[in-house]
Amino acid sequence: MFEMYVESEGKNLRCGYTTGSCSAGCAKAATLLLFDKDKKIDRIKIMSPKNIEIEMPIHKIEVHNDSVECTILKFSGDDPDATSGIEIKASVRQISDEEYTSSNDEFNEIEDIDVVVLRGGLGVGKVTKEGLFVNKGEPAINPVPRHMIKEEVMSVLPNGKRVEVTISVPRGEEVAKRTFNERLGIIGGISILGTSGIVYPMSEDALKASIKIEIKQKALNSDRLILTFGNLGENYCLGEGFPKEEIVICSNYIGFALDMCRSLNVKSVVVCGHIGKMSKIAYGCFNTHSRVTGVRLEVFALELALLGYDLKLVNKVLEEKTTEGCVKMLGDGFEKLYENIGSKIKSKVEQYVYNEMDVEISTYYGASNPILLWKSWS
Numbered sequence: 250m251f252e253m254y255v256e257s258e259g260k261n262l263r264c265g266y267t268t269g270s271c272s273a274g275c276a277k278a279a280t281l282l283l284f285d286k287d288k289k290i291d292r293i294k295i296m297s298p299k300n301i302e303i304e305m306p307i308h309k310i311e312v313h314n315d316s317v318e319c320t321i322l323k324f325s326g327d328d329p330d331a332t333s334g335i336e337i338k339a340s341v342r343q344i345s346d347e348e349y350t351s352s353n354d355e356f357n358e359i360e361d362i363d364v365v366v367l368r369g370g371l372g373v374g375k376v377t378k379e380g381l382f383v384n385k386g387e388p389a390i391n392p393v394p395r396h397m398i399k400e401e402v403m404s405v406l407p408n409g410k411r412v413e414v415t416i417s418v419p420r421g422e423e424v425a426k427r428t429f430n431e432r433l434g435i436i437g438g439i440s441i442l443g444t445s446g447i448v449y450p451m452s453e454d455a456l457k458a459s460i461k462i463e464i465k466q467k468a469l470n471s472d473r474l475i476l477t478f479g480n481l482g483e484n485y486c487l488g489e490g491f492p493k494e495e496i497v498i499c500s501n502y503i504g505f506a507l508d509m510c511r512s513l514n515v516k517s518v519v520v521c522g523h524i525g526k527m528s529k530i531a532y533g534c535f536n537t538h539s540r541v542t543g544v545r546l547e548v549f550a551l552e553l554a555l556l557g558y559d560l561k562l563v564n565k566v567l568e569e570k571t572t573e574g575c576v577k578m579l580g581d582g583f584e585k586l587y588e589n590i591g592s593k594i595k596s597k598v599e600q601y602v603y604n605e606m607d608v609e610i611s612t613y614y615g616a617s618n619p620i621l622l623w624k625s626w627s
Contacts, residue, residue, distance in 0.1 A: 251264075251265070251266060251303050251304055251305065251324070253301070253326075253447065255449055255450060262326065262327040262328075262450035263326035263327045263450065264326045264327075264328075264447050264448055264449055264450065265323075265324045265325040265326030265327075265328060265330070265333070265447070265448035265450075266297075266303050266305060266323075266324055266443075266446060266447060266448060267394070267442055267443025267445075267446055267447065267448055268323055268332055268337055268394070268418075268439065268440070268441045268442055268443060269390075269391065269393060269394030269397055269398075269441055269442055269443035269446060270295060270297065270303055270305070270394075270397065270443060270446040270447070271305065271321040271322075271323050271337035272337055272339060272390070272394055272397070272398055272416045272441050273295050273394065273397040273398045273400075273401040273446075274293045274294075274295050274303070274305045274307075274321050274401070275293070275307070275319040275320060275321045275337060275338060275339035276319075276339035276341060276398045276401060276402050276414045276416070277293055277295060277401035277402060277404070277405055278290060278293040278307055278310075278319040278321075278339075279316075279317040279318060279319040279339050279340065279341035279414075280317075280341050280402045280405050280406055280412060280414075281293075281405050282310065282312065282317045282319070283316065283317045283341050283342070283343065283412070284406075284407055284410070286312055286317075290307065291306065291307055292304055292305065292306050292307060293305055293307060293319075293321075295397070295401050295446075297397075297445060297446030297447055298393055298396075298397065298444065298445055298446055299445045299446065299447065301446070301447065303446060303447070305321050305324070306321070306322075307319055307320070307321060308320045308321055308322045308336065309336075315342050315343070316340050316341060316342035317340070317341055317342075318338055318339065318340040318341075319338070319339055320336050320337065320338045321336075321337050322334055322335070322336060322337075323335050323336075323337055324448075325448050326448055326450055327450040328448050328449070328450040330448060331424055331427040331428055332424055332428075332439060335418060335419075335420050335421070335424055336418065336419050336420065337416070337418055337441075338370075338416070338417045338418070338419070339398075339414055339415070339416055339417075340370070340414070340415045340417070341402070341412050341413070341414050341415075342412065342413050343410060343411065343412055343413075344366065344411050344412060344413050345411075346411070349366065349411050363411075364403060364406060364410065364411045364412065365398075365399050365402055365403065365406075365411070365412060365413075365414060366411070366412070366413045366414070367390070367395060367398060367399070367413075367414050367416070368388070368413065368414065368415045368416070369387075369388020369389070369390055369415070369416060369417075369438075369441075370415040370416060370417030371417045371418070371419065371421070371438070372417050372418030372419055372420060372421020372422055372437075372438040372439065373388045373389060373390065373416055373417060373418055373421060373437075373438045373439065373440075373441060374388070374389040374421070374425060374430050374435035374436060374437050374438040374439055374440055375387070375388055375389065375435065375436055375437050375438075376388070376389050376434065376435055377434045377435070377436055378433070378434030378466060379466070379469055380462075380465050380466030380467075380468075380469045381433060381434070381435070381462060381466060382462075388416075388441075389430070389435045389438070389439070389440035389441065390416060390440070390441040391440065391441060391442050391443070391444075393443060393444045393446075394441045394442065394443055397443075397446065398414060398416070402414060416441060418438055418439055421437075421438030421439045422437055422438050424439055425437075425438050425439045428440075429459045429462075429463065432463055432498070433459075433462060433463055433466060434466065453502075456500055456502070457502055457505055460497065460498075460499050460500070460502060460505065460506055460509070461505075461509050463497050463498075464497055464506060464509045464510060464513065464515075465509070465513060467494060467495060467497060468510070468513045468514075468515050470494065471494065471495050472515060472516035472517065473495055473515070473516060473517045473518070473519070474495055474496075474497055474510055474515050474517075474518050474519075475491045475495050475496045475497065475518070475519045475521060476497055476499050476503060476506050476507070476510075476518055476519070476520050476521070477496060477497070477498060477499070477520075477521045477522050478498065478499065478500060478501070478503070478522045478523070478526050478537065479498060479500065480498070481523070481616055481619070482498070482521060482522050482523065483496050483498055484619075485521065485613055485619045486521050488619075489521075489611070491519070491521075501526075501536055501537045501538040501541070502536060503520065503526075503530065503535050503536070503537060504535025504536060504601065505535075505536075507535070507598065507601055507602055510602075510606065511602050511603075511605055511606065515606060516606060516607065517606055517607035517608070517609070518598075518602075518606055518607075518608055518609075519608075519609045519610070519611065520594070520598055520608070520609075520610055520611075521610075521611040521612075521613075522611075522612065522613075523572075523612070523613060523614060523619075524572050524576065524587070524590070524612045524613065524614050524622055525545050525571065525572035525573065525614075527590075527591075527594055527610070527612045528544070528545050528548040528549065528572060528590055528594075528612075529542050529544055529545060529548070530594045530597055530598065531548050531590050531593040531594045531597060532544055532548060532593070532597075533597055535601060545571075545572050546566055546567055546569055546572065546575060547567070548590060549566050549572070549575055549586070549590075550563045550564075550566045550567050552586055552589050552590055553566060553586060555589075556585060556586065556589070565578070566578075566579075572614070573614055573615070576614045576622070584623075587612065587622040587623040588623050590612070590623070591610050591612055591622070591623040591624070591625060592625075594610050594612070595608055595609070595610045595625050598610070608625075609624070609625045609626050610623075610624065610625045611623075611624040611625070612624070
């Protein structure tokens with residue numbers, strides 16, 4: 250069993266292996282068994298792109314007349330991954346020279362190499378938009394997993410043989426609903442991913458990679474992007490009339506998202522979110538995670554003090570538990586407070602992007618029925 254750990258917040262967290270590693274492992278195992286059906290194996294080893302050996306147990310083997318199918322269960326370690334535990338399958342069959350030459354299914358075949366034809370099967374998503382790591386119309390098997398599958402298959406393939414490898418994920422379409430795939434224009438299943446072959450627990454890099462892909466893709470068709478923090482923010486933006494094709498969910502990484510927009514020459518951004526997250530930006534916090542920055546009520550209190558309100562009200566604000574509760578406690582008549590906070594958010598974002606983009610701001614409160622507090626345009 251694969252044993253690798255990383256330390257996070259004083260805890261040893263177990264790493265896992267990616268869908269790309271699973272695909273390479275089961276493709277290698279199936280290739281081995283295709284040419285030696287008497288061979289007994291219950292585990293398979295592959296080498297990750299980081300030169301770390303990964304050993305994976307084989308969950309299931311099915312031997313057919315002309316093919317072998319092996320299944321590995323995706324193992325995500327201590328990472329709360331939507332794909333953890335799902336079946337990744339590889340079916341391998343030998344093909345003749347004539348079959349290889351005549352293979353021309355442009356929507357299913359994704360890579361022809363001298364001895365390997367790689368295909369996407371059931372539960373592997375199909376790319377329907379430009380701007381991703383693979384071309385429109387191809388199965389969503391990313392470049393590094395493609396290379397891993399090729400290398401591992403060729404390492405055990407007898408000389409002079411050609412094979413067709415089909416990767417499938419039986420529950421892929423269901424699981425994909427809990428991923429970013431639909432936002433990226435990948436339909437019908439999950440993506441086969443991984444640049445290192447290893448799942449690192451609580452990986453910020455993985456989330457940032459998804460944000461980067463979405464920004465890159467949507468920037469192809471629009472000079473303006475709408476940045477918001479989560480699903481509630483997206484729903485609010487849709488309710489305000491912004492097109493879904495321009496909305497990017499950036500989680501807590503608003504600074505990272507702005508950096509990506511700037512690097513891709515996006516002309517304008519609208520930063521739209523709940524006042525709790527947005528107020529942090531007013532004082533220069535561009536990672537809004539509560540572990541990184543806790544200033545929210547402090548922003549309200551300072552702005553009220555600067556506006557000349559009584560210190561009793563300032564202290565009452567600081568006694569609140571949430572910004573939501575603070576807004577409700579204050580009630581009506583504080584339009585200037587929200588205007589001042591919003592104006593400072595706008596100024597900070599403009600400074601952050603070196604005034605190279607047009608910036609607009611919208612803040613709201615409330616979840617089920619969000620209410621606008623302030624926006625920078627009339």
